Amino acid sequence: MLKLESVRVSYGAIEAVKGVDLHVGKGEVVTIIGANGAGKSTLLKAICGLEPLSGGRVLLDGQDCSNLPAHKRVRLGLAMSPEGRGVFADQTVLENLWLGAYMRRADRSGVEADIEREFARFPRLRERQHQLAGTLSGGEQQMLAISRALMSEPSILLLDEPSLGLAPLVIRDIFTAIRQLRSSGLTIVLVEQMAKQALGVADRAYVLEIGRVTMEGSGLELLNDDKVRAAYLGTH
Ligand code: ATP
Numbered sequence: 001m002l003k004l005e006s007v008r009v010s011y012g013a014i015e016a017v018k019g020v021d022l023h024v025g026k027g028e029v030v031t032i033i034g035a036n037g038a039g040k041s042t043l044l045k046a047i048c049g050l051e052p053l054s055g056g057r058v059l060l061d062g063q064d065c066s067n068l069p070a071h072k073r074v075r076l077g078l079a080m081s082p083e084g085r086g087v088f089a090d091q092t093v094l095e096n097l098w099l100g101a102y103m104r105r106a107d108r109s110g111v112e113a114d115i116e117r118e119f120a121r122f123p124r125l126r127e128r129q130h131q132l133a134g135t136l137s138g139g140e141q142q143m144l145a146i147s148r149a150l151m152s153e154p155s156i157l158l159l160d161e162p163s164l165g166l167a168p169l170v171i172r173d174i175f176t177a178i179r180q181l182r183s184s185g186l187t188i189v190l191v192e193q194m195a196k197q198a199l200g201v202a203d204r205a206y207v208l209e210i211g212r213v214t215m216e217g218s219g220l221e222l223l224n225d226d227k228v229r230a231a232y233l234g235t236h
Pocket of ligand 1: 036039040041
């Protein structure tokens, strides 16, 4: 469904992604783990068209979309929940959800039904629907970022560090939502530093080190791998 071939991304003289091959099948949850600065966020931005490639290709359903702008990739079914959440701070929760559904705003009843679905997923959003997004807690903003991405009816959801800076109970809720999305058959690419939880929900996973894939395997294989445990799980 999604395929990366020798993808490279540079910031000036710094090459942040150095030739990454990766594939994601329909309905799979694929996790990318790696240390700070390994290039995980850059890779997600390259997938959704927010950073240009300096080499390689991004294929969606076999179609080369390497040169398509981000909004056209949304039309092809890609949606991203960015690191740092990226909600529109001076818009209400409800307005943020409508903005997520921008491309299908003519389908009013469909959008309203999906907002209801997101309120059922994250009841806190229903309670705070008229509140400005910038006044939400970090956890609530993360829920909103995920729900907003889902409002475009994506076939692939890209999640960049959804647990970043959140309290353990909120992280649990976020991972519960990821599990539910997985059961519903959604294809997900998850970038995380919370390696244990992220590998626990993954069908397959990649380890990224300084811009390169150094390991790949099933979530379980990497969870049980000595090197991964020592480097990312704090256990031997
Ligand atoms: P983190 O978990 O800290 O977000 P990451 O694995 O997502 O790390 P990236 O944010 O993709 O890593 O960064 C990869 C490399 O690219 C780092 O060396 C970083 O300093 C550099 N980098 C990222 N964004 C930019 C930018 N806009 N301009 C220049 N260099 C950048």
